[in-house]
Amino acid sequence: MSKSVKRQYNSTRRQEQAAETRLRIIQAAHELFVAKGYGRTTIAEIASTAGVAIETVYAAFRNKHTLLRQVWYVSFRGDEEDVRLLDRPEIRAVLAEPDLATRFVQHAVVITAVFRRIAPLLAALQGAAASESAAGAMLAEWDQQRLDACTKYAAAAAATGQLAVSEAECRDVLAATMDGTLWKRLVAESGWPDERFATWLGHLWTSQLVTAHPA
Known part of the structure; x- marks a missing residue:
């Protein structure tokens, strides 16, 4: 024994x-x-x-x-756990929120933390992409995975019945605002705290994508 x-x-x-x-x-x-x-x-x-x-x-x-x-x-x-962000507890909790406005606010907080983690390496890959095929391939893979995730986020948003735009438009807006560019401009370059950026991003998504509640 x-x-x-x-x-x-x-x-x-x-x-x-x-x-x-x-x-x-x-x-x-x-x-x-x-x-x-x-x-x-x-x-x-x-x-x-x-x-x-x-x-x-x-x-x-x-x-x-x-x-x-x-x-x-x-x-x-x-x-290093081989589990997509989409399938992790923090995102599953966001997608479980029934109120779409609250969901977008919570999602903005989670994705802002992701931007903070990836920013240095993302900048390095973007700088290397023109001359290094591996860097370009990595960025292309990320773009495709981000679009796939945003497609699923948009479908989940549409399922709530609270989406003010088409599912396709929701997907496109999320994909365009989740590539790290806005975080770089407003946080890394303009000095916004992450908390301010997350609040702003959540408000942006809510104002553009969620049906207004009747007064």
Whole structure:
């Protein structure tokens, strides 16, 4: 019995160590992609910054493009769990709100936190996209996933019967305001606090997309 318990403990600890190593590599890659740019960052530099062997990076992620995708999605979602933001508790809670105006206000708070997480890496990818195909592909993948998510958000909004515009228009407005550009202009460049931006974005969505309640 004791040997079985020991084997289980050793296996669990190895899994924990592997997860810790992956996270160190992801954090190192994120730091270097932002500071140096995706194209100028090498696997050797990532390994050195993470304190691991080059072979360890390749064993965990195969190549730099695959590592970039993981760095992006950890930044976007907040952790390495392979669950779309759309399916995470914070968004499920938003979509469970029956009042559409309240839902948009809550959604703005959640997405503002996402903008804060992805802003440095997003800027680095946008700067590299013209010369680095992997960066361009990552942005294109994100654009498609964002449109898919906004399609689902719009369908859920239409289902409430409180949408003031067509489902397609709701999708387009959400997609256009969820690419990080407004956050960059108003928060990163103009100095708005995240709280002010979230309030403004929630009001924007509500005023443009929700049927006014009769007086």
